[in-house]
Amino acid sequence: xxxxxxxxxxxxxxxxxxxxxxxxxxxxxxxxxxxxxxxxxxxxxxxxxxxxxxxxxxxxxxxxxxxxxxxxxxxxxxxxxxxxxxxxxxxxxxxxxxxxxxxxxxxxxxxxxxxxxxxxxxxxxxxxxxxxxxxxxxxxxxxxxxxxxxxxxxxxxxxxxxxxxxxxxxxxxxxxxxxxxxxxxxxxxxxxxxxxxxxxxxxxxxxxxxxxxxxxxxxxxxxxxxxxxxxxxxxxxxxxxxxxxxxxxxxxxxxxxxxxxxxxxxxxxxxxxxxxxxxxxxxxxxxxxxxxxx
Amino acid sequence: xxxxxxxxxxxxxxxxxxxxxxxxxxxxxxxxxxxxxxxxxxxxxxxxxxxxxxxxxxxxxxxxxxxxxxxxxxxxxxxxxxxxxxxxxxxxxxxxxxxxxxxxxxxxxxxxxxxxxxxxxxxxxxxxxxxxxxxxxxxxxxxxxxxxxxxxxxxxxxxxxxxxxxxxxxxxxxxxxxxxxxxxxxxxxxxxxxxxxxxxxxxxxxxxxxxxxxxxxxxxxxxxxxxxxxxxxxxxxxxxxxxxxxxxxxxxxxxxxxxxxxxxxxxxxxxxxxxxxxxxxxxxxxxxxxxxxxxxxxxxxxxxxxxxxxxxxxxxxxxxxxxxxxxxxxxxxxxxxxxxxxxxxxxxxxxxxxxxxxxxxxxxxxxxxxxxxxxxxxxxxxxxxxxxxxxxxxxxxxxxxxxxxxxxxxxxxxxxxxxxxxxxxxxxxxxxxxxxxxxxxxxxxxxxxxxxxxxxxxxxxxxxxxxxxxxxxxxxxxxxxxxxxxxxxxxxxxxxxxxxxxxxxxxxxxxxxxxxxxxxxxxxxxxxxxxxxxxxxxxxxxxxxxxxxxxxxxxxxxxxxxxxxxxxxxxxxxxxxxxxxxxxxx
Numbered sequence: 001x002x003x004x005x006x007x008x009x010x011x012x013x014x015x016x017x018x019x020x021x022x023x024x025x026x027x028x029x030x031x032x033x034x035x036x037x038x039x040x041x042x043x044x045x046x047x048x049x050x051x052x053x054x055x056x057x058x059x060x061x062x063x064x065x066x067x068x069x070x071x072x073x074x075x076x077x078x079x080x081x082x083x084x085x086x087x088x089x090x091x092x093x094x095x096x097x098x099x100x101x102x103x104x105x106x107x108x109x110x111x112x113x114x115x116x117x118x119x120x121x122x123x124x125x126x127x128x129x130x131x132x133x134x135x136x137x138x139x140x141x142x143x144x145x146x147x148x149x150x151x152x153x154x155x156x157x158x159x160x161x162x163x164x165x166x167x168x169x170x171x172x173x174x175x176x177x178x179x180x181x182x183x184x185x186x187x188x189x190x191x192x193x194x195x196x197x198x199x200x201x202x203x204x205x206x207x208x209x210x211x212x213x214x215x216x217x218x219x220x221x222x223x224x225x226x227x228x229x230x231x232x233x234x235x236x237x238x239x240x241x242x243x244x245x246x247x248x249x250x251x252x253x254x255x256x257x258x259x260x261x262x263x264x265x266x267x268x269x270x271x272x273x274x275x276x277x278x279x280x281x282x283x284x285x286x287x288x289x290x291x292x293x294x
Numbered sequence: 295x296x297x298x299x300x301x302x303x304x305x306x307x308x309x310x311x312x313x314x315x316x317x318x319x320x321x322x323x324x325x326x327x328x329x330x331x332x333x334x335x336x337x338x339x340x341x342x343x344x345x346x347x348x349x350x351x352x353x354x355x356x357x358x359x360x361x362x363x364x365x366x367x368x369x370x371x372x373x374x375x376x377x378x379x380x381x382x383x384x385x386x387x388x389x390x391x392x393x394x395x396x397x398x399x400x401x402x403x404x405x406x407x408x409x410x411x412x413x414x415x416x417x418x419x420x421x422x423x424x425x426x427x428x429x430x431x432x433x434x435x436x437x438x439x440x441x442x443x444x445x446x447x448x449x450x451x452x453x454x455x456x457x458x459x460x461x462x463x464x465x466x467x468x469x470x471x472x473x474x475x476x477x478x479x480x481x482x483x484x485x486x487x488x489x490x491x492x493x494x495x496x497x498x499x500x501x502x503x504x505x506x507x508x509x510x511x512x513x514x515x516x517x518x519x520x521x522x523x524x525x526x527x528x529x530x531x532x533x534x535x536x537x538x539x540x541x542x543x544x545x546x547x548x549x550x551x552x553x554x555x556x557x558x559x560x561x562x563x564x565x566x567x568x569x570x571x572x573x574x575x576x577x578x579x580x581x582x583x584x585x586x587x588x589x590x591x592x593x594x595x596x597x598x599x600x601x602x603x604x605x606x607x608x609x610x611x612x613x614x615x616x617x618x619x620x621x622x623x624x625x626x627x628x629x630x631x632x633x634x635x636x637x638x639x640x641x642x643x644x645x646x647x648x649x650x651x652x653x654x655x656x657x658x659x660x661x662x663x664x665x666x667x668x669x670x671x672x673x674x675x676x677x678x679x680x681x682x683x684x685x686x687x688x689x690x691x692x693x694x695x696x697x698x699x700x701x702x703x704x705x706x707x708x709x710x711x712x713x714x715x716x717x718x719x720x721x722x723x724x725x726x727x728x729x730x731x732x733x734x735x736x737x738x739x740x741x742x743x744x745x746x747x748x749x750x751x752x753x754x755x756x757x758x759x760x761x762x763x764x765x766x767x768x769x770x771x772x773x774x775x776x777x778x779x780x781x782x783x784x785x786x787x788x789x790x791x792x793x794x795x796x797x798x799x800x801x802x803x804x805x806x807x808x809x810x811x812x813x814x815x816x817x818x819x820x821x822x823x824x825x826x827x828x829x830x831x832x833x834x835x836x837x838x839x840x841x842x843x844x845x846x847x848x849x850x851x852x853x854x855x856x857x858x859x860x861x862x863x864x865x866x867x868x869x870x871x872x873x874x875x876x877x878x879x880x
Contacts, residue, residue, distance in 0.1 A: 103596045106589045109542070109585055110590060228416055232413075269420050274417050277417070280406055
């Protein structure tokens with residue numbers, strides 16, 4: 001255990017912080033639709049996975065760098081969200097919770113097997129010019145790809161918060177989250193709000209995919225792990241709380257990174273989920289105040 | 295349904311499948327074994343989801359625990375998996391019970407329960423990966439050999455019979471559950487937890503027990519899995535794949551139905567076999583493509599046929615015909631045990647309930663004597679329903695005492711208070727939507743009935759009395775508003791209450807129905823049951839009450855004979871907005 005020096009721990013903290021910021025972005029879309037529509041989207045991780053394969057194809061076929069593909073990812077993600085909402089989600093928005101769980105799990109199965117059908121189960125990755133590049137700051141190695149991803153994630157979360165707080169449509173989303181019937185009564189088009197919220201959530205998933213692609217190895221099964229991370233992020237941050245989700249992501253990233261210094265990585269994962277269980281038991285409203293768009 | 299219909303259909307299914315076994319070729323036999331394995335796990339999961347209404351997504355934990363238990367007992371201690379399988383089931387059940395004791399104590403429900411169980415599967419996988427004793431991620435390999443005494447065969451056919459036997463066990467357990475007191479309790483809990491509690495069901499214990507039973511079966515499945523594939527590792531033992539298969543099979547076939555998991559899983563396997571004949575490049579392509587098709591089918595089912603394929607069967611329900619309550623035969627109904635002579639049936643003193651800064655009920659004292667009908671009136675939001683919730687144990691008072699027959703009941707769980715003799719109805723009716731009227735009322739009798747049959751006989755008498763006999767086989771969701779109110783009363787009566795709390799049972803009834811309810815309440819009180827009766831309809835309150843209590847802003851402001859209370863200035867003032875009700879009466 002003499003390998004655990006302050007420098008190693010500092011390195012773990014920095015890596016965890018960067019990765020955690022991206023986990024926060026993965027969780028933001030997830031927590032947003034739960035906060036607004038009370039739908040738990042079990043396919044959220046698989047939407048990120050699908051986005052990663054999309055970025056992979058763009059890179060392999062057209063040489064488009066994933067970070068430069070961000071505008072494409074946002075647009076395609078938003079459109080895919082509208083499509084999925086119209087095709088599937090709108091049928092179960094008012095249905096019992098188990099119907100929502102089963103429907104989104106069916107989408108999970110569909111996407112996972114679709115990716116497996118097209119690409120197979122092998123690990124795939126994208127090698128950009130900066131995939132392995134690092135900056136050394138005072139003995140700590142900072143991965144450029146992760147730093148860029150973390151910065152984009154942070155900016156996206158605060159942009160979303162600004163949108164929800166300061167724009168009229170953002171306020172309509174928060175109103176619909178707070179009281180569906182009340183929002184309807186004051187003239188807010190609640191179905192439209194739901195559709196746009198779902199589309200925003202998928203766009204956030206696509207953005208997360210774009211920033212993960214330069215350094216994160218993908219398989220069709222990676223969605224499951226990302227989904228579980230999104231759960232932890234949502235529960236830690238408070239259901240529907242956007243900034244809380246980002247903070248939750250940072251906690252997950254740091255706990256995971258530090259745990260893998262002291263124990264193995266697979267046990268670190270187990271520790272993250274044990275943390276989730278404890279929080280679900282004792283403080284199901286999350287560590288931070290729960291409010292959609294907060 | 296005829297009482298032999300279930301056993302006969304079950305036996306024919308098993309015999310047909312057993313006869314089919316030797317006729318299957320090597321490939322089809324393997325397909326049949328994996329299908330039966332998935333069916334078996336789906337049957338186990340259906341107990342928790344379909345019957346108990348608890349959305350577990352962590353059932354792969356129990357498969358993994360089961361597989362490891364018998365395999366470790368076999369490889370390390372030489373115990374034959376035939377016996378080890380029992381240990382596997384028991385340890386899986388113990389894990390499930392421990393997990394449920396904690397999660398249900400903290401009242402984790404619905405989608406949170408799903409998340410929590412899903413996370414627990416990840417925890418178990420992580421632990422197994424790091425536990426050297428069971429070889430960590432490497433897993434444990436079994437030797438392929440012919441050793442029937444060690445549950446190892448070279449041929450496929452014996453495995454086929456083993457898993458068929460397990461499926462038979464699972465189906466028998468399910469069918470037995472459908473016709474057992476425990477099963478009724480579990481189904482009531484699925485339909486409405488609060489109503490189940492108020493009808494005397496210990497929902498906490500039922501939830502824990504159904505999880506344990508289901509995990510026991512899943513654990514047996516785990517042993518079969520390890521013995522058939524001769525290998526167990528954290529990734530395959532605790533795979534989410536098992537859980538998804540259980541979910542797809544059950545949901546497509548129909549959750550909460552005996553044959554649902556069989557039908558749904560068989561369709562999946564048949565689909566995969568059909569797709570095998572299409573010109574796909576690889577096995578992987580076949581498997582993934584058939585799962586995509588199946589997932590799409592699941593989406594269609596959940597949107598257009600949420601009850602699954604089994605819900606397509608036509609249900610023969612008798613035509614709705616409300617008969618008049620059998621007033622003359624009221625005495626034929628179950629007699630409530632007479633309370634000891636004396637005045638205190640219910641004695642409430644200084645009861646107070648606060649919600650944050652709001653005091654909903656403040657320092658209320660109240661007495662109900664056996665055979666007495668006490669009407670409770672008060673403006674909306676006065677605290678009447680809160681008082682009911684205090685007496686029936688849904689809320690715990692912040693101060694004061696509530697005694698039933700001299701014993702304190704404040705702080706007891708609703709089902710315990712029901713067991714002591716308090717029956718109640720809900721203002722917003724809470725029928726068991728997917729249970730028929732007879733079963734719903736039978737659940738009430740299980741607080742005291744020795745057997746399900748005895749309970750049913752008693753329930754029929756209660757239905758007769760409340761005018762619901764003609765609707766005995768109608769589902770709760772098909773009832774009219776008036777019928778739902780009667781069902782509330784019937785379900786409460788079936789628990790043989792000493793004290794009956796009626797929360798606005800006359801709301802929305804026409805004058806003839808109102809007359810029937812009043813006669814029913816009088817009849818019940820005539821047997822010595824104390825009745826506390828919340829009502830807005832003054833005609834009902836004044837006509838039936840021996841005494842009237844007026845509640846306003848959480849306090850008791852008047853009490854006395856109906857006529858006197860109606861003249862009370864404090865009451866008139868409290869009712870200023872509704873004063874016309876009083877004047878119209880006079």
